[in-house]
Amino acid sequence: xxxxxxxxxxxxxxxxxxxxxxxxxxxxxxxxxxxxxxxxxxxxxxxxxxxxxxxxxxxxxxxxxxxxxxxxxxxxxxxxxxxxxxxxxxxxxxxxxxxxxxxxxxxxxxxxxxxxxxxxxxxxxxxxxxxxxxxxxxxxxxxxxxxxxxxxxxxxxxxxxxxxxxxxxxxxxxxxxxxxxxxxxxxxxxxxxxxxxxxxxxxxxxxxxxxxxxxxxxxxxxxxxxxxxxxxxxxxxxxxxxxxxxxxxxxxxxxxxxxxxxxxxxxxxxxxxxxxxxxxxxxxxxxxxxxxxxxxxxxxxxxxxxxxxxxxxxxxxxxxxxxxxxxxxxxxxxxxxxxxxxxxxxxxxxxxxxxxxxxxxxxxxxxxxxxxxxxxxxxxxxxxxxxxxxxxxxxxxxxxxxxxxxxxxxxxxxxxxxxxxxxxxxxxxxxxxxxxxxxxxxxxxxxxxxxxxxxxxxxxxxxxxxxxxxxxxxxxxxxxxxxxxxxxxxxxxxxxxxxxxxxxxxxxxxxxxxxxxxxxxxxxxxxxxxxxxxxxxxxxxxxxxxxxxxx
Amino acid sequence: xxxxxxxxxxxxxxxxxxxxxxxxxxxxxxxxxxxxxxxxxxxxxxxxxxxxxxxxxxxxxxxxxxxxxxxxxxxxxxxxxxxxxxxxxxxxxxxxxxxxxxxxxxxxxxxxxxxxxxxxxxxxxxxxxxxxxxxxxxxxxxxxxxxxxxxxxxxxxxxxxxxxxxxxxxxxxxxxxxxxxxxxxxxxxxxxxxxxx
Numbered sequence: 001x002x003x004x005x006x007x008x009x010x011x012x013x014x015x016x017x018x019x020x021x022x023x024x025x026x027x028x029x030x031x032x033x034x035x036x037x038x039x040x041x042x043x044x045x046x047x048x049x050x051x052x053x054x055x056x057x058x059x060x061x062x063x064x065x066x067x068x069x070x071x072x073x074x075x076x077x078x079x080x081x082x083x084x085x086x087x088x089x090x091x092x093x094x095x096x097x098x099x100x101x102x103x104x105x106x107x108x109x110x111x112x113x114x115x116x117x118x119x120x121x122x123x124x125x126x127x128x129x130x131x132x133x134x135x136x137x138x139x140x141x142x143x144x145x146x147x148x149x150x151x152x153x154x155x156x157x158x159x160x161x162x163x164x165x166x167x168x169x170x171x172x173x174x175x176x177x178x179x180x181x182x183x184x185x186x187x188x189x190x191x192x193x194x195x196x197x198x199x200x201x202x203x204x205x206x207x208x209x210x211x212x213x214x215x216x217x218x219x220x221x222x223x224x225x226x227x228x229x230x231x232x233x234x235x236x237x238x239x240x241x242x243x244x245x246x247x248x249x250x251x252x253x254x255x256x257x258x259x260x261x262x263x264x265x266x267x268x269x270x271x272x273x274x275x276x277x278x279x280x281x282x283x284x285x286x287x288x289x290x291x292x293x294x295x296x297x298x299x300x301x302x303x304x305x306x307x308x309x310x311x312x313x314x315x316x317x318x319x320x321x322x323x324x325x326x327x328x329x330x331x332x333x334x335x336x337x338x339x340x341x342x343x344x345x346x347x348x349x350x351x352x353x354x355x356x357x358x359x360x361x362x363x364x365x366x367x368x369x370x371x372x373x374x375x376x377x378x379x380x381x382x383x384x385x386x387x388x389x390x391x392x393x394x395x396x397x398x399x400x401x402x403x404x405x406x407x408x409x410x411x412x413x414x415x416x417x418x419x420x421x422x423x424x425x426x427x428x429x430x431x432x433x434x435x436x437x438x439x440x441x442x443x444x445x446x447x448x449x450x451x452x453x454x455x456x457x458x459x460x461x462x463x464x465x466x467x468x469x470x471x472x473x474x475x476x477x478x479x480x481x482x483x484x485x486x487x488x489x490x491x492x493x494x495x496x497x498x499x500x501x502x503x504x505x506x507x508x509x510x511x512x513x514x515x516x517x518x519x520x521x522x523x524x525x526x527x528x529x530x531x532x533x534x535x536x537x538x539x540x541x542x543x544x545x546x547x548x549x550x551x
Numbered sequence: 552x553x554x555x556x557x558x559x560x561x562x563x564x565x566x567x568x569x570x571x572x573x574x575x576x577x578x579x580x581x582x583x584x585x586x587x588x589x590x591x592x593x594x595x596x597x598x599x600x601x602x603x604x605x606x607x608x609x610x611x612x613x614x615x616x617x618x619x620x621x622x623x624x625x626x627x628x629x630x631x632x633x634x635x636x637x638x639x640x641x642x643x644x645x646x647x648x649x650x651x652x653x654x655x656x657x658x659x660x661x662x663x664x665x666x667x668x669x670x671x672x673x674x675x676x677x678x679x680x681x682x683x684x685x686x687x688x689x690x691x692x693x694x695x696x697x698x699x700x701x702x703x704x705x706x707x708x709x710x711x712x713x714x715x716x717x718x719x720x721x722x723x724x725x726x727x728x729x730x731x732x733x734x735x736x737x738x739x740x741x742x743x744x745x746x747x748x
Contacts, residue, residue: 306690493593511702511703516585521707525713529718532718536722540725
């Protein structure tokens with residue numbers, strides 16, 4: 001009897017042991033969930049204009065105490081002190097819109113690539129250059145060596161009143177003008193003096209002025225960048241949380257000599273070297289997650305660190321894109337563009353959510369928000385389909401193809417927004433088309449809705465004569481998702497991948513426990529186990545029957 | 552009726568702790584594998600890992616005990632009387648024939664038992680343990696020169712071990728009723744005292 005008590009005691013001890021350790025694990029987890037992520041007091045964040053820490057008050061500078069007539073005049077004033085600034089800007093891709101792919105040596109950049117949104121900047125510069133850090137780029141005669149043509153204010157305005165207007169070749173409106181067109185609303189003339197006297201560091205507003213509106217409108221292009229990031233809550237972006245860490249863009253996109261780090265043409269897909277010690281960056285990209293967080297950032301549940309050799313941080317920590325209130329564009333079909341109403345006027349049709357679903361200028365669109373990304377291996381190399389690369393309309397054209405696979409040591413599984421569309425290609429020349437859209441001339445598609453004229457003008461700008469035959473080809477463009485990082489409690493949970501048909505079920509070359517992925521082994525194992533059980537039941541059954549007979 | 556004290560206190564503690572842990576690890580392990588959902592994947596992984604360390608601890612004590620007490624000799628297999636045991640399980644057990652093996656303090660496992668346990672010891676356990684450690688420390692396998700070993704292979708081996716353990720478990724539980732009386736082995740495993748003829 002006494003011994004039995006001992007045994008029961010032992011068993012309780014053992015069960016208790018398992019429960020205590022698992023409860024300990026659970027509470028440790030719960031604790032980390034409640035811990036506030038904001039470690040830096042908001043007051044030290046450097047993005048709030050009211051608390052500028054600058055040593056210079058530009059309103060006290062006599063160079064800026066005058067009424068400027070144009071942007072370039074302001075720039076000249078800036079350059080009287082910041083003597084090297086324009087030369088620095090001239091070296092950046094914000095200015096050149098050109099980027100030489102280090103791997104292939106091919107010319108990329110906005111000036112050269114064709115995407116599947118508005119497709120090409122060529123012949124459309126008067127509009128596109130609203131997002132160029134310069135003044136006056138309206139055709140291929142723009143002087144890229146002109147220092148006064150650098151636009152300082154686009155990035156250094158702090159008043160939120162500076163706006164470059166599409167159609168004005170990179171200039172803001174110097175006179176009162178109706179904006180948006182035909183809206184009946186008017187923008188006052190840009191107060192260059194006030195803006196110049198209040199210049200400061202770049203901010204979410206200045207960077208976002210272009211990058212939140214890529215593709216022709218708020219949230220359109222990237223899926224992880226839109227105007228909701230100007231004042232985001234913690235849920236939307238744990239780093240930019242306006243009441244928390246309040247990061248500016250530049251906190252991660254560290255700049256040196258006006259060159260801003262981080263690139264979509266040559267992204268850093270993997271960095272195995274851990275956090276970057278201040279002063280020791282060398283050639284490494286300071287914009288990555290690893291640059292601050294290291295390669296083994298999970299302290300409470302170390303098993304998660306075992307994922308960092310295959311999975312980009314973004315894959316778990318940005319569980320969806322367009323996580324804010326804005327819808328991002330998902331598809332764009334140019335082939336339906338150009339339909340006019342009975343009076344010959346262009347039309348716009350809104351979707352149920354109020355977004356433009358059809359626009360005569362551009363075709364059909366679809367939108368989505370809180371979108372589950374597509375997951376692909378990616379080693380940082382991007383292969384673009386550029387003008388002149390063979391396109392024959394038989395396959396879906398990958399505008400940018402993400403390189404890498406499971407056996408590539410430099411590849412990780414990344415989340416992507418894949419933007420799909422149909423766009424014109426020149427059948428005779430077998431190339432994606434450059435076509436002329438924006439402008440007041442007769443060939444501009446957005447004014448005259450004539451593909452032939454638009455194609456002729458666009459193709460001519462490349463030096464290739466339009467073959468006379470155009471058609472539409474399906475295209476795909478991949479956008480690595482890396483912004484809108486969720487707080488850790490909103491990151492993917494284990495079971496979102498570790499289950500049958502989980503998030504990564506379509507990614508080749510990985511074994512994921514919990515996905516029931518060994519069917520043959522399971523079948524054989526189960527058969528043997530069931531046969532054993534069956535044998536035992538039969539054996540036991542006979543024993544029971546026999547013993548009853550005996551009794 | 553004769554009673555002999557056959558399982559000492561530590562042995563019984565070892566046995567039942569191990570029994571609980573193995574059942575729990577089969578449950579949590581097959582959930583990690585994806586066979587069903589019970590605790591939730593994340594918890595299942597945590598429980599499975601915790602119980603793995605518990606069973607490792609238990610085994611350190613068990614190995615120590617087995618060697619210091621000389622009980623390791625109980626596990627030396629032999630083929631003697633194996634045929635009689637098989638015959639007993641196939642026919643004798645149904646006809647109330649006498650059990651061909653007589654337990655003593657010095658020889659408490661019947662010949663088939665010894666074979667089964669040595670099989671667990673040298674085949675099933677190493678399969679599970681080594682693949683389990685490789686699973687747990689997958690990203691540090693370079694330390695032992697096994698970098699590049701696919702996780703898939705490790706998982707396969709571990710799951711094969713798990714099925715073997717499951718089969719052993721079913722047979723072992725049933726054969727627990729195949730003593731001199733249907734409950735004599737089970738009583739012995741609880742109290743330490745085995746009834747023999």
